[in-house]
Amino acid sequence: MDDIDAMFSNLLGEMDLLTQSLGVETLPPESSSSTSKEVNFTMGFADMNVESLNELEENDFDALMADLMADLSATENKLVAELEEQKDAKVANPDLPAPPRELSSYVVPSLSTTTSPDTGLNTTYTPLADSHIPSFSPPQPPQHEKPSMEDVEAQIKSDKIKLALEKLKEAKVKKLVVKVVMNDGSSKTLMVDERQTVRDVLDNLFEKTHCDCNVDWSLSETNPELQLERGFEDHENLVDPLSAWTRDSENKVLFQERTEKYEVFKNPQNFYLWKKDKKTLKDMKDRDKELLVEENFCGPSIIVPDLEGVLYLREDNKKSWKPRLFLLRASGIYYVPKGKSKTRDLVCFVQFDNVNVYYGKEYKNKYKAPTDFCFVLKHPQIQKESQYIKYLCCDDSWMMTLWVTGIRIAKYGKSLYENYKTSMAKAQLTSAWNNRSTTTTSTPSTSSTITNAKASGKANGYAPQPPEEPVANIGIEPPPPPPLPPAQILPPHPTVKRSPSPNATTKKLPSLPTKYPPSQATIFNLPAPPLSQDDSSESPPDFLPPPPPLPDPGFLSLPPPVSFLPPPPDSDFPLPPPPPDPAFCPVTNRVPKPAPPPRQLYMGADVPAPPPPPPPSFTPTSSVIKTAPLPPKRTTPMQAAPPGGGDFMSELARAMAKKRANQ
């Protein structure tokens, strides 16, 4: 028991210290900080699961580091001062790491992947506490700790133990490092803990990409083996479905706009009155649409669209597809057996408790389906061909959208509507903000872009020596990632069928301006052409030269930053403070407001009245992945970003101030 007490007190000391350091407002602008930070890093990593780190792709690593630094930057300055001393302390105190070990026994995730992290697989779970606590243990000065612990009464001690236990629980939270493939094929790596919903992650991505935050943005998963795709719902926990992936999975998480995500709330008549003629539906008044949504989603129970029709069912283990009359009810999908009446003899085909609904891709080829408009119902755990997967095929894409949406309504009910309202609120807030900032706008943004480009060059690993600004330094710490040869991203991968050719050309050209909507282009000073060339040659997308992030201009009018200070320590957001900024800016660039509609990607032309197709930018994704298979997710050995950011505005403001400082 004494041992445990000691362990806890140590642990607690560390945590207290960490908390204190987070609270420090002012920063010592020491010039030496950059070097000591390096030390800090090596220290932090020393205790970590090294194998898993090694297998991180270099650019992943960079992105991840940038991410982590965002969290750490607040604390690091505090830590720096104590670093040298800590190193010694650590050597002298061999039992310090003990508590974390104890922790790890709680932490080991149920998945067995932890045992062999060096297999080079896509998924690696590492006990988190194992890594993150030790990484902070160095800063804990034993002399701080000892006197206080000796003096406290048993009561206080037990209180602290309790506190530690709570933190233990916290540490038990599973975290994954997820690689999210952007619309343009670039990718972002971020840490997701199991309490975070897809909504949280989306918000996080919004902040990182400075996209327009409209309600269509969604995260989705693809399963290349089964040729499936599914948009995650905003209320889902992201970690859960990802945990079902196999270790050698080639599944991906995509960040894209999916118009069908909330289409039912935008045009409910197309779903609830789908039998009516097209013209009536098109002329539907807004008031009537609202009424429909109200009727079906705001009552005591959610009303599922009244769907019935012939679908083709893939027979088990056979190659044939048999037509059957299917009906959707709130309780499941039913079919009418041959020669039986529709009202009384319905046979349950599937209920939704244990299955998710997926879009099937190119099943005409793969399974000889009558059409390519297929959807699939399966348990989320199932990742490979199996008799427990149910395949259905519709006549056209609209029927497919109807059914999939209907199933989602039946399965998720009210949450779907709640999600939509949340998304709307978010989108409105953002657009209001953007409008405001565009008015103040302008010229200085060019200069900031250039600076960013420079910074990104450094961050990319071209300048491994400690750069002059401590902040920019942070991103560079890990082994410099060799830039991928440009050729790798350029040609669309043959296996990807979606509109490959226009894509390749856009990719090759210095295409930044085209990715902005004309209106944006007139307002902003676009990055100079050389920059965009830079873009195409320096392939790791995360480090592409940044155009000004959308909200940028608004901040340029803010009072200039006082000095070249490292980020204020009070920022404990998951957001990257300035230093990693360069790394993220390019993404802004690539996911501008009018980004190519994602439905292009997986629905083809079937969406009613599709807007003129913007340059599709999806293809490179796969080619990047293929040439250098990147692990879509990993557990990092580092502390996860605190979920659910903080004040977005102030964060942005701070980021801008930093940027100015860097110039």
Place this chain on the structure above:
Amino acid sequence: MAVWDLSVTLEDLGAEAPPITVSVTSDLHIGGVILKLVEKSQVRRDWSDHALWWEQKQQWLLRPSWTLEKCGIHADARLIFMPQHKALKLGLPNGLTIRVRACFSGSVFRTVLGICKMLSESRPQTELSLLRPVEEKKKKKDKDLSEEVYDLTDVPLTSVSRPCLYNGMPAHFADSPKTEKVYKMLSVPQPAPAPEAIAKLYRPASIVDKAHIHSRWLDSSRSLMQQGVQENDRLWLRFKYYCFHDMEPKYDAVRLTQLYEQARWAILLEDIDCTEEEMMLFGGLQYHINKLSLSEPQAMTSTPAMDDLDSALQCLEVKLDVGGSSPQDLLDNLTAPELNDYLKIFRPKRLTLKGYKQYWFKFKDDSISYYKSKEESLGEPIQQINLKGCEVAPDVNVAGQKFCIRLLIPAPEGMNEVYLRCENEEQYSRWMAACRLASKGKSLADTSFQSEIQSIRSFLAMQQTNPSTNSSQTDDNINTHSLVSPRYSKKYKTKQLAPKILDAYQNVAQLSLTDALLRFLQIWQALPDFGLSFVVVRFKGSRKDEVLGIAPNRLIRIDLGVGDVVKTWRYNNMRQWNVNWDIRQVAIEFDGNVNIAFCCVTADCKIVHEFIGGYIFMSTRSREQSDTLNEELFHKLTGGHEAL
């Protein structure tokens, strides 16, 4: 002015008593007639509720200041002087009968409001109405013997708009133990009926039968007396409009319970179609609701305010608990309880007949591990099976002493089928409960573990007993056949039915009584045919009868033969509707110059008119103005020519 004799029957003197004759002049007002009448009768009593009823014209003379001339009364008029409020037997949605004093002189709309005010503490609602009951074919005698009538005629009619609560019930119920019992009957769901009783009741066999039921609604703009309802007649009180405005479970115990009862009977009597899966879920919910309403009747009668306080206190306690517990407790919480036992496992594989093999099983958190023997349980398990997200099904034969748990465990390659065989009921209940919890991602530490075990046991017991020997119900043993409609009763034996209902029950077993009622209603309301009232009509220009379905938000035209929906019109596209009372035809105009017209075959067109007007009225009620009921508007929308 000429004086003439007017003879008035005084009902209170009895039917045999001769009419009293008063001499009147044509300019005497009604009040004066009554005054003379009372003086002449020489009966001293409170006459304030009495009024004159004109028999030939079937109308009340309710305006004391109108003169006889103005009313058009001559010497040949047969008038009856009688109370406006009389006893009425009401068949409630829960199947029980209650005697109340109802107003026979006001419109049925007001009468219903008055009844509701007395029965329930909720704000005035218009969704209920009265209809004439379906004639019972059985002899009256045996019915009368068995039927218990709850008498509420002594309860004074309050004029208070919101009766205050006393002891969790409207004050007038708290007067005597007798009335308290009535309140309990109203606010607590009734136990499941015997399956034989369900089978005996009238069930609509076709859509036309269903349409006939709706021909029985009383006209809400005329009085009971005008519609030929006599004292002590029996009427049904039912939810007529499927639009339940402003339901607040805390304050609407009676309303919620009665609505549940109506929904339950609609399902049991196959008034609304549902699939087998839905029926089993309804069955599971009924089972749960029965159990709860038998075991905790107190919970229902506690006042809402107390509920709030209780929950707040509980919440606080929980918080304090967490705050005050010792570190050891917290540590304990981190280490969940386990189950350990020898069980037999069997994995069906293609072409193998390998039987069950015995291993030492350990259940911890949400996974099962098994070992060669107990001694080896400290080492590495042979296999560990995570049950989260898996499907659990019973494979039990009590008579054959077979207690197996069938698990379908999801894996990347598909679902793995695993059977666990337990030795006895006891073991089975525990492991089954654990598997069920784990499949939902809960651990054994979850509070529901014990209750889960309990319910599995009681369902096992259900399969043990022979239904024929056990038709009488005990408190905790409910015949599963009384939870489903006769269709499914016939289809399945008890042995087959019980596991199906248990399966559905598992998903709702954690709900509180109110939540279970609400869930039941939710599923009911999500049925595709929910809210449809049918009328057989003949569309203009059509040669055959068709069915008009009237829903809260739309009208649908249904093919009588096939039952398919032909066309749907939504109210919010409706421009106007008219009733030609002479040719009894309803004509409706929708946006886009869509005009329809039909005559009603099974019901009076006033009923259809009232349904449409009523639903449109409901849609005008918003949450904010819920306290004031715009009666005038309702009357305008539903009244027909009486309203003009």
